[in-house]
Amino acid sequence: MSKQASQQLQATIIAAHGRHYLADADGTKLQCVTRGKKTNVAVGDIVHVTLTSPDQGVIDKIAERKTLLYRSDQYKSKLLAANLTQLFIVVATEPGFADDLVSRSLVAAEAAGIKAHLILNKTDVTESLARTRERLQPYASLGYPVHEVSAKGKPEETMAILKPLLAGQSSILIGQSGMGKSSLINLLVPDADIAVREISAALDTGKHTTTFTRLYQLPELGPDSSIIDSPGFQEFGLYHLSEGMLERAFVDFEPYLGKCKYYNCRHLIEPQCAILEAVAEGKITKMRHTLYGQLLHESSQTLY
Numbered sequence: 001m002s003k004q005a006s007q008q009l010q011a012t013i014i015a016a017h018g019r020h021y022l023a024d025a026d027g028t029k030l031q032c033v034t035r036g037k038k039t040n041v042a043v044g045d046i047v048h049v050t051l052t053s054p055d056q057g058v059i060d061k062i063a064e065r066k067t068l069l070y071r072s073d074q075y076k077s078k079l080l081a082a083n084l085t086q087l088f089i090v091v092a093t094e095p096g097f098a099d100d101l102v103s104r105s106l107v108a109a110e111a112a113g114i115k116a117h118l119i120l121n122k123t124d125v126t127e128s129l130a131r132t133r134e135r136l137q138p139y140a141s142l143g144y145p146v147h148e149v150s151a152k153g154k155p156e157e158t159m160a161i162l163k164p165l166l167a168g169q170s171s172i173l174i175g176q177s178g179m180g181k182s183s184l185i186n187l188l189v190p191d192a193d194i195a196v197r198e199i200s201a202a203l204d205t206g207k208h209t210t211t212f213t214r215l216y217q218l219p220e221l222g223p224d225s226s227i228i229d230s231p232g233f234q235e236f237g238l239y240h241l242s243e244g245m246l247e248r249a250f251v252d253f254e255p256y257l258g259k260c261k262y263y264n265c266r267h268l269i270e271p272q273c274a275i276l277e278a279v280a281e282g283k284i285t286k287m288r289h290t291l292y293g294q295l296l297h298e299s300s301q302t303l304y
């Protein structure tokens with residue numbers, strides 16, 4: 001009699017907390033750990049798991065990723081999610097949103113090869129609607145779609161707008177705290193709260209915290225439809241982007257790249273720089289160029 005081979009399964013990582021992961025293998029939830037001290041697994045990863053008990057396993061292999069979204073600080077980069085096809089930045093009429101965070105999210109999406117959209121929530125707050133629309137105009141001009149919704153005021157209309165956008169896609173919602181991200185998730189995933197409690201228990205996060213990224217399948221929108229909810233954050237560090245990646249992640253720079261006098265132009269103070277000329281002519285906004293300069297500076301500060 002041969003010893004029974006330990007069973008291997010393919011699963012999707014649906015939540016991560018430190019080195020503890022929760023994976024979904026055709027509906028069965030598996031608590032997983034990595035071998036050694038590796039923390040290179042992201043929510044959305046397709047993994048091969050060797051079972052150590054009916055609901056526990058070890059991650060042996062990560063399948064090749066289609067995309068990988070990061071953020072980073074000076075010291076390390078952090079995997080946000082794998083295999084995304086699109087990213088939604090949630091902003092609201094109230095409280096006000098930070099342009100810096102929106103712009104950084106757009107740059108991160110471009111660098112990862114992920115389509116980016118904006119969602120303007122709380123359109124029922126009419127006092128600040130016109131002003132917020134105005135603030136979003138520069139992003140719409142860059143070609144990023146802006147979808148107006150009201151999770152609390154018009155839940156059905158909101159669902160009707162979002163569902164077709166999410167069908168067949170792997171999406172992530174990101175945004176600052178208070179924009180209504182949880183309200184949108186609760187509309188799209190009615191039992192999200194229960195799932196969060198289950199995940200917290202399985203990952204032993206200690207309390208019913210929502211400070212972890214988690215993936216929800218959206219089977220009613222067709223196969224391969226899922227949405228990832230990430231904790232609200234106030235910063236989006238992009239220290240990991242190289243200079244070459246940065247200039248390409250600014251869609252508004254595209255028509256001018258390769259047209260500077262110096263092939264290695266950094267577009268900061270160089271003479272006959274096509275980007276600086278476009279800024280002077282108002283074809284690239286000062287806000288975007290300033291952010292580019294800031295990100296270039298950050299990318300030179302990495303300690304890893």
Ligand SMILES: Nc1nc2c(ncn2[C@@H]2O[C@H](COP(=O)(O)OP(=O)(O)OP(=O)(O)O)[C@@H](O)[C@H]2O)c(=O)[nH]1
Nearest residue numbers: 122150151152153176177178179180181182183232
């Ligand atoms: N007026 C109005 N308020 C909304 C709407 N959507 C959400 N809110 C409110 O905005 C507040 C924040 O909503 P949440 O869904 O908790 O926001 P969040 O972005 O998940 O915030 P965090 O949980 O802090 O990350 C709550 O008081 C919601 O009731 C909306 O469409 N209109």
Ligand SMILES: [Zn+2]
Nearest residue numbers: 260265267273
């Ligand atoms: Zn230049």
